[in-house]
Amino acid sequence: MKRWSDRLAHDLKGPLAPLQTAAFLLRSGALPPERQRELVDVIDRQTRRLNRMIEELGDFTRAEQNRLVTRRGPCSLALVLDLALGAVPDAATEPEFIGGTDAIEIDGDEPRLVQMFGTLLSHARARDPAHAPVLRIEPLDAGVRVSVIDRGPAPDPTALAGLFDAPQPAPADEGLGLALMLAGAIAQAHDGRLDAHPADTGGLRIDCSLPRL
CATH class of the missing domain: 1.10.287 (Helix Hairpins)
Incomplete structure (x- = not known):
């Protein structure tokens, strides 16, 4: 700090x-x-x-101080993603969904999960305003992986490793650049993680892995 x-x-x-x-x-x-x-x-x-x-x-x-997530309860992944989409400003087009969210529940803090996915969606839209991001949902053995994929510029491989560990130098939301760091902290507080990779589309893919209820 x-x-x-x-x-x-x-x-x-x-x-x-x-x-x-x-x-x-x-x-x-x-x-x-x-x-x-x-x-x-x-x-x-x-x-x-x-x-x-x-x-x-x-x-x-x-x-x-490990006080970011203070309450946990059953959360519908479908509802969390729907609320996150509604919180993204200037979202003129809906993202493309690959996979379904039916019956997937997470033991978590719903407002914080909405904040996390809203940040990832906003980041994807800022990287590629011309195209809606892709949301890919993959059930895992004891969890779920939600990937937010954009078609923006190819990411710098050296920057990917620290994407969630340092403030963004020029955040699109004119904030302090801490949003992605907070998203990573929210995932960790839910016993999950965020990982960033180059996408097959040439842009960026951020994988959010969370345990299911």
């Missing part, structure tokens, strides 16, 4: 400059109504961004 603290502190300051500028201009009282509405939109957007960053940092702290 210490090696990233300076960068995280810098990123948290990012929304402050437009907020201060908007407040200064609004305080002048000499702006036309259209310009005032634009500045109010800036304040709203940057406030929501700052709130998302703070939540992300709070989740990261909880993950380090």
Whole structure:
């Protein structure tokens, strides 16, 4: 955490400059109504961004203290994936499903599982906005593997090993870049794991392996 603290502190300051500028201009009282509405939109957007960053940092702290997942219960994989898809912004097209989720249940924290799969789907869409990702579900002996596959640029093999161990340098959601690290922590807290591989499509494949109920 210490090696990233300076960068995280810098990123948290990012929304402050437009907020201060908007407040200064609004305080002048000499702006036309259209310009005032634009500045109010800036304040709203940057406030929501700052709130998302703070939540992300709070989740990261909880993950380090093994407090990220605090409740467990039967979760329907179909429902979890459906809720995750609904949480992905600008999801104009549904992903292609390979395999079925019928009767697959996981002993887990439903909101955290939704967060994890939402992060993986958002990451896939950011890598290839022109195409919907592929979701492949494979039952295992005592678990299930859900693969999120995109057709984005070929991943750097050296970067794959640390994809879930370090902040993303330029996250698509304008957050702190901790989302994939949190997704990996959520999988581990459910006795599962995330693995990243080059996909047959030329893009990236992230495998989420979880034990079944």
